[in-house]
Amino acid sequence: MKTILKVRGVKQCFGKKTVLENVNLEVGEGEILGLLDPSGAGKTTLIKIITGQLAPTEGTVEICGTSGEYKPNRGVVSAEESGKPAVSGREHFCQKIGIMMDNFGLYERLSCYDNLKFYAKLQGIPMKKIEETLKKVGLFQAKKTSAANLSKGMRSRLLLARALLSEPKLLFLDEPTNGLDPATAAEIHKLIREEQEKGTTIFLTTHNMAEAEKLCNHVALLHEGRIVEYGNPGEICRRYHHQKRLLLHLAGGEEVVLPHDKSCAEKLLFYLEEGKLETIHSTEPNLENVFMELTGRRLEE
Amino acid sequence: MTKHIKAILWKQGKDTFKNKEILVQFVMFPILTVIMENAMEIKGMPEHFFANLFAVMYLGMAPLVSMAAILAEEKEKNTLRVLLMSDVKAIEYFLGAGIYLFAICMLGAGVIGFAGGYRGRELAFVLAAMAVGILISILAGAVIGTYSRTQMMATSLMVPVMLVLASLPMLAMFNERIAKVAKYFYTGRMSLLLNSMGNGQEIAEGLWIAGANMLAAVVLFVVVYRRKGLE
Ligand SMILES: Nc1ncnc2c1ncn2[C@@H]1O[C@H](COP(=O)(O)OP(=O)(O)O)[C@@H](O)[C@H]1O
Numbered sequence: 001m002k003t004i005l006k007v008r009g010v011k012q013c014f015g016k017k018t019v020l021e022n023v024n025l026e027v028g029e030g031e032i033l034g035l036l037d038p039s040g041a042g043k044t045t046l047i048k049i050i051t052g053q054l055a056p057t058e059g060t061v062e063i064c065g066t067s068g069e070y071k072p073n074r075g076v077v078s079a080e081e082s083g084k085p086a087v088s089g090r091e092h093f094c095q096k097i098g099i100m101m102d103n104f105g106l107y108e109r110l111s112c113y114d115n116l117k118f119y120a121k122l123q124g125i126p127m128k129k130i131e132e133t134l135k136k137v138g139l140f141q142a143k144k145t146s147a148a149n150l151s152k153g154m155r156s157r158l159l160l161a162r163a164l165l166s167e168p169k170l171l172f173l174d175e176p177t178n179g180l181d182p183a184t185a186a187e188i189h190k191l192i193r194e195e196q197e198k199g200t201t202i203f204l205t206t207h208n209m210a211e212a213e214k215l216c217n218h219v220a221l222l223h224e225g226r227i228v229e230y231g232n233p234g235e236i237c238r239r240y241h242h243q244k245r246l247l248l249h250l251a252g253g254e255e256v257v258l259p260h261d262k263s264c265a266e267k268l269l270f271y272l273e274e275g276k277l278e279t280i281h282s283t284e285p286n287l288e289n290v291f292m293e294l295t296g297r298r299l300e301e
Numbered sequence: 302m303t304k305h306i307k308a309i310l311w312k313q314g315k316d317t318f319k320n321k322e323i324l325v326q327f328v329m330f331p332i333l334t335v336i337m338e339n340a341m342e343i344k345g346m347p348e349h350f351f352a353n354l355f356a357v358m359y360l361g362m363a364p365l366v367s368m369a370a371i372l373a374e375e376k377e378k379n380t381l382r383v384l385l386m387s388d389v390k391a392i393e394y395f396l397g398a399g400i401y402l403f404a405i406c407m408l409g410a411g412v413i414g415f416a417g418g419y420r421g422r423e424l425a426f427v428l429a430a431m432a433v434g435i436l437i438s439i440l441a442g443a444v445i446g447t448y449s450r451t452q453m454m455a456t457s458l459m460v461p462v463m464l465v466l467a468s469l470p471m472l473a474m475f476n477e478r479i480a481k482v483a484k485y486f487y488t489g490r491m492s493l494l495l496n497s498m499g500n501g502q503e504i505a506e507g508l509w510i511a512g513a514n515m516l517a518a519v520v521l522f523v524v525v526y527r528r529k530g531l532e
């Protein structure tokens with residue numbers, strides 16, 4: 001898989017406070033990478049660094065497109081330097097990425113449609129894309145509503161619509177479902193998956209473990225500014241599956257825990273034959289358990 | 302003109318009519334002029350009295366307040382960041398907002414001049430003088446807007462500046478000392494020019510003062526912009 005985004009040795013200090021420390025990440029083309037940080041200490045900062053809004057104290061970021069490399073804090077790398085075909089400037093890069101984050105404001109007095117229209121004019125995007133995108137995110141009915149009068153969920157949709165308008169190759173979503181009701185969050189998840197199916201690479205942050213587990217091909221667990229674990233959510237969970245057990249729910253509300261090996265076969269069969277068995281669960285941890293284990297251990301050190 | 306500047310002009314056009322605080326700046330003095338010039342007939346009052354008075358207040362206030370408020374709001378609401386991330390250059394932003402404000406203010410200036418009874422060459426002279434003043438005010442507004450991080454901050458900075466600029470000419474009528482200072486400010490000088498309709502000598506002096514004021518505004522702007530940027 002082709003690597004689209006490389007973050008190397010990023011460190012960020014604000015005054016004496018170190019927020020990010022030695023962050024290394026690679027994101028492959030077409031995948032969803034989730035930056036998972038339940039404690040809330042550096043997600044937005046990392047997105048700002050990657051998108052060139054903030055210069056890191058140390059480290060580098062590279063975004064590789066079809067037409068060259070871009071180093072957000074150094075501008076476009078020349079053709080000779082990167083050894084790739086010439087790139088057509090920063091503007092080109094801007095159209096290739098979409099950003100949805102809280103500190104990317106909307107014009108409160110303008111309607112949803114006009115907010116997108118302004119952005120389309122800035123980027124030279126065909127006007128027919130506006131209604132298309134509004135329909136896609138489910139805001140078509142509200143297109144004349146001014147941004148100030150949108151509900152939280154609608155606002156998130158509009159921010160997402162703007163990020164999607166230029167059909168970016170690389171999409172940054174900073175806590176896209178934060179504070180949304182489950183139904184709206186599920187719709188946003190659906191939109192994110194649709195984008196991925198189109199081949200878009202997605203970098204999202206969340207503090208919601210279940211969201212990351214459901215949505216992401218890879219997750220990076222951030223704790224106190226460092227990446228403490230990285231990988232496919234399922235694989236991570238299996239890796240931390242130390243004590244293999246089975247949890248049985250029996251008729252009458254009784255729970256039985258059995259070791260996950262040959263020795264339990266007889267008992268299992270017994271419950272099945274008796275018709276007492278209602279459900280069987282494996283006891284592998286979810287991301288939340290893994291995170292607790294990781295950070296708990298860290299605190300003990 | 303770049304597509305970025307065109308887009309900013311379009312956005313300002315859409316936004317102004319929904320932004321009452323800004324809109325009132327543009328229409329108040331032109332309307333006041335129309336009303337006062339038609340309603341008041343006082344014996345012995347100089348010709349064009351209200352038009353000249355309001356013209357100077359208008360150019361000291363409307364462009365300055367609007368430019369500062371628009372910039373500060375874009376910063377506070379984080380919309381400026383979106384523009385800059387869309388590769389809009391700072392100069393494109395200032396040109397977009399500046400051209401728009403200049404056009405609107407000149408419309409207001411036209412109303413004031415016409416309602417004040419100016420016609421033909423005199424009207425052209427008044428409009429030219431106001432155009433220069435409006436430009437300086439836009440620059441001054443850009444300085445305040447660039448310096449401020451929030452709308453609150455912009456307001457607390459622009460109110461005293463605007464009061465001084467807009468009221469100097471009026472106070473100068475009543476006080477010799479103030480008159481001496483006022484003539485070094487573009488609004489004070491503008492008032493003198495309009496009231497005398499300028500001979501060659503006065504126009505030359507006026508141009509000097511306007512030039513010096515403009516230079517001061519540009520220098521201030523560069524200093525503030527270097528320090529603060531557009532973040
Ligand atoms: N510009 C800044 N100056 C000083 N501290 C900052 C700045 N930006 C962020 N921080 C600090 O960095 C930490 C991480 O912030 P942030 O990246 O926004 O966290 P998250 O998005 O994960 O909730 C916070 O403790 C915040 O106070």
Ligand SMILES: [Mg+2]
Nearest residue numbers: 043044174175
């Ligand atoms: Mg955040």
